[in-house]
Amino acid sequence: MRFILIGAGQRGMIYARCIQERGHEIAAVAERDAQRRKAARQAFGIPEERCYESGERLLAQPRMGDAAIIATMDRDHYGQAIPAMEKGYHLLLEKPISPIPEQFLEIEATAHRLKRHVAVCHVLRYAPFFMEIKRLLDAGAIGKVVTIQHNENIGNFHFAHSFVRGNWRRKADSSPLIMQKSCHDMDLLVWLAGSGCKRVASFGELTYFKAQNAPEGAAKRCADCPRSDSCRFSAYSCYLPIAGCWPASVLSGDQSEAGLREAIRTGPYGRCVYHCDNDVCDHQVTVLEFDNGVTATFNLSAFTDRIARTLKIMGEDGELRASEEMNTIEVIPFSSNAQAKAEIRTIHPALAASGHSGGDAGIVDSFLKMLEAGGGETATDISRSVESHLMACAAEEARVTGAVVEIADFRRRHEGGAGA
Numbered sequence: 001m002r003f004i005l006i007g008a009g010q011r012g013m014i015y016a017r018c019i020q021e022r023g024h025e026i027a028a029v030a031e032r033d034a035q036r037r038k039a040a041r042q043a044f045g046i047p048e049e050r051c052y053e054s055g056e057r058l059l060a061q062p063r064m065g066d067a068a069i070i071a072t073m074d075r076d077h078y079g080q081a082i083p084a085m086e087k088g089y090h091l092l093l094e095k096p097i098s099p100i101p102e103q104f105l106e107i108e109a110t111a112h113r114l115k116r117h118v119a120v121c122h123v124l125r126y127a128p129f130f131m132e133i134k135r136l137l138d139a140g141a142i143g144k145v146v147t148i149q150h151n152e153n154i155g156n157f158h159f160a161h162s163f164v165r166g167n168w169r170r171k172a173d174s175s176p177l178i179m180q181k182s183c184h185d186m187d188l189l190v191w192l193a194g195s196g197c198k199r200v201a202s203f204g205e206l207t208y209f210k211a212q213n214a215p216e217g218a219a220k221r222c223a224d225c226p227r228s229d230s231c232r233f234s235a236y237s238c239y240l241p242i243a244g245c246w247p248a249s250v251l252s253g254d255q256s257e258a259g260l261r262e263a264i265r266t267g268p269y270g271r272c273v274y275h276c277d278n279d280v281c282d283h284q285v286t287v288l289e290f291d292n293g294v295t296a297t298f299n300l301s302a303f304t305d306r307i308a309r310t311l312k313i314m315g316e317d318g319e320l321r322a323s324e325e326m327n328t329i330e331v332i333p334f335s336s337n338a339q340a341k342a343e344i345r346t347i348h349p350a351l352a353a354s355g356h357s358g359g360d361a362g363i364v365d366s367f368l369k370m371l372e373a374g375g376g377e378t379a380t381d382i383s384r385s386v387e388s389h390l391m392a393c394a395a396e397e398a399r400v401t402g403a404v405v406e407i408a409d410f411r412r413r414h415e416g417g418a419g420a
């Protein structure tokens with residue numbers, strides 16, 4: 001099969017490589033950045049005349065493949081997804097579908113109207129770790145699920161990189177934190193609760209990464225800062241020791257020490273974390289009630305050391321505790337009294353080589369299988385994924401207004417097309 005790639009950044013290249021490794025062709029690329037465009041052209045052997053400076057230009061050409069990978073930034077997806085479907089492409093579409101409810105609902109409606117397959121990159125549903133949790137719940141390992149406690153531990157250095165200095169620091173330019181980081185978690189919760197969501201409440205704000213918390217005398221950039229040697233957020237400590245690896249790889253195509261030092265001196269990742277123009281929250285707690293009566297709390301936080309999700313799922317007959325970092329799932333049946341020893345079953349799901357614990361390769365395989373079969377659905381079909389996006393947007397509205405937001409009512413208020 002033939003694919004076109006729109007946005008040859010971090011994510012787009014992962015999917016395109018995966019597709020190529022499975023024997024399919026990347027027939028054309030659209031990428032704004034000349035260096036990245038060239039890297040994609042070379043990696044996939046794309047002729048020069050099929051390399052475009054923008055997705056819009058590529059989509060103005062006659063159709064060049066069966067499906068499009070759309071991996072540009074959050075707010076570009078809508079303007080590319082609709083014309084791509086109209087051109088006849090099926091879509092492997094990065095999340096968020098769009099941060100704007102009218103737009104993601106229109107993408108869903110267009111996919112249905114034109115009968116296009118749209119798989120949204122909620123990659124965690126394809127990761128062996130989360131698939132095993134779902135399998136255990138479905139097999140009744142803890143009885144009927146009653147309530148879920150879910151934590152998305154963003155990792156302090158990761159938050160500073162992506163949400164203070166990086167692409168996702170400003171709500172208006174990308175998405176609110178809960179949409180950007182946690183439409184994945186909303187999707188996991190709907191899946192694990194086994195039900196649509198009824199209503200949400202949410203609290204949180206930007207507490208720490210602000211000017212008032214800067215060390216005395218801190219400069220606007222690490223290159224000029226007298227406190228740089230003692231600051232854990234010094235860009236020199238964050239990036240120089242991990243040249244070639246994420247997130248240093250985001251700073252520049254030149255990963256030599258000189259290349260990174262230059263990026264730190266002049267680029268966005270050399271800014272002081274206390275003096276950026278960031279506005280997304282650094283912690284947010286959300287409370288959810290599902291249609292089947294399951295309840296959940298979700299804690300999204302920059303104030304964690306490692307990057308990994310932890311869950312406790314409480315059922316009628318036992319509890320399930322899971323740590324993504326430890327790759328451990330414990331199933332603990334309830335005992336009759338404090339002395340009775342519960343037989344704890346510990347499971348370590350298969351470890352996968354690809355990113356997101358195997359989810360990146362998993363979604364590609366599922367998308368290819370569906371296209372090869374000429375139909376069917378992926379686990380993260382557009383209609384399933386719209387649910388998580390409604391929850392994330394409703395949670396953000398709840399956080400901002402202080403109200404409890406009903407999902408059905410939220411959907412009704414935003415249906416009718418992006419132009420309505």
Ligand SMILES: NC(=O)c1ccc[n+]([C@@H]2O[C@H](COP(=O)([O-])OP(=O)(O)OC[C@H]3O[C@@H](n4cnc5c(N)ncnc54)[C@H](O)[C@@H]3O)[C@@H](O)[C@H]2O)c1
Pocket residue numbers: 006007008009010011012030031032033036053054055056071072073074076094095096121122123167180356
């Ligand atoms: N599924 C996941 O777990 C996951 C993880 C991280 C990011 N994402 C999402 O993936 C998307 C891309 O993130 P990324 O980290 O790869 O960002 P990135 O900045 O590395 O890549 C985006 C690329 O799109 C290019 N671009 C922008 N506008 C364009 C246009 N009009 N035409 C062609 N190219 C254009 C940019 O030059 C850039 O190279 C975002 O929406 C992000 O939210 C998803």
